[in-house]
Amino acid sequence: MMYCRIKDVMTQEVVRADGATPFKQVARLLLDNRISGLPVVDDEEKVVGVISETDLLQHQVQQVEGYGHRHVRRPKLTRSARTAAVKARARTADRLMTRPAITATPDHYVTEAAQIMREHGVDRLPVVDDKHRLVGIVTRGDLLRVFLRTDEEIRQDVTRRVFLGLDVPRYVVDVGVDGGVVTLRGHLERREDAELAAWIAGHVDGVVGVTSRLTHRRTGTRARSGVGASGHM
Template sequence: MMYCRIKDVMTHEVVRAHGETPFKAVARLLSGNRISGLPVVNDEEKVVGVISETDLLQHQAHQTEGYGSRRVRRPKLTRSARTAAAKARATTADHLMTRPAVTATPEHYVTEAARIMREHGVERLPVVDDKDRLVGIVTRGDLLRVFLRTDEEIRREVSRRVALGLDVPRYVVDVAVDEGVVTLRGHLERHDAVGLAVRIAGHVDGVVGVVSRLTHRPTSARTRSVVGAPGHM
């Protein structure tokens, strides 16, 4: 199986909460399903926010804050600190969740999902349709499944994509894969084709790294053949 898009790796049955879901009910959903976060949806199943274990822990920390300690003057709260304080007092999912939710679509590539997670510092993405309705969820663990592809699966896809991208027969570029590391061997006509082959291989899901053993015709040799050809006066 090729894990190229989110729809191939996402979980379709999603544990979710609604805005009015009580704090303790949210905690039970997370604990009972052994998950670290969940989306919050409205009556139309549109995603309106996301709750993580961190949000619940902020509430717990607020409950115990001040016990056994002296009162101290606190600096003026920043926006993020005010948000955390509000979550600490939350009694329902509506006040506990982070909004707006960072989401993805089923057609996003898993590499795009990984980039979105990294940029926003999140561990899961609710997956929504074209009307923003919840259809699944993808986690970091789901994305890591692409690295469980066998070397042979990776080799076949790299060989196919490189041949297609360079418009050459597959035998022109020999592809070997060992523990996800791709090695390319062969002789190409152009120098830029070497770089293109490496880029194509590197974008295949499951590839850990690319080693190029590709060679190409010298540029000067191609120039001489063109300049010295009949009819080019």
């Protein structure tokens, strides 16, 4: 199986809440389902926000810090402080959630999902259709599944993609895989083809790294060593 897009690794049965879901019920949903966050949807199943364990803990921390200090004059609150203050008084999901939700589509590549998570500092992405309706969810753990592909699965995938990309006979390049590290051996006429082969191999899901031992020929010169190592993600 090739893990290329989010639709291949996402969970389709999603635990979710609506805006009116009480605080304690949200906590119960997280605990009972052993998850660290969930999306909040409206009546049309459109994602309007996300609640994480951090949001619930922030609620508790803010309440403790605020209790007993109601008469202390405070400086003007920043935007983040105002948001925290709202969550401290939250009794339902719509006041507790973080919005807007950072989402992805089923056709996003797994590498794109990883980049989105890194850029926004989130551990999960609700997956939505073209009308922003919830169709699944993907977590960091789901993305890591690409690295559980066997060496043989990776070898077959790299072989197919390299020869499709270069349009050369299969015997020209030998593909070996050990522990997710791809080694390319063989001879190609052009340096550009050797570089392209390593680039293609490095972008196959599950590849940890690429070592190219390809040789190539310059016009009018003898063959020499090819490109160096490349990586994935």
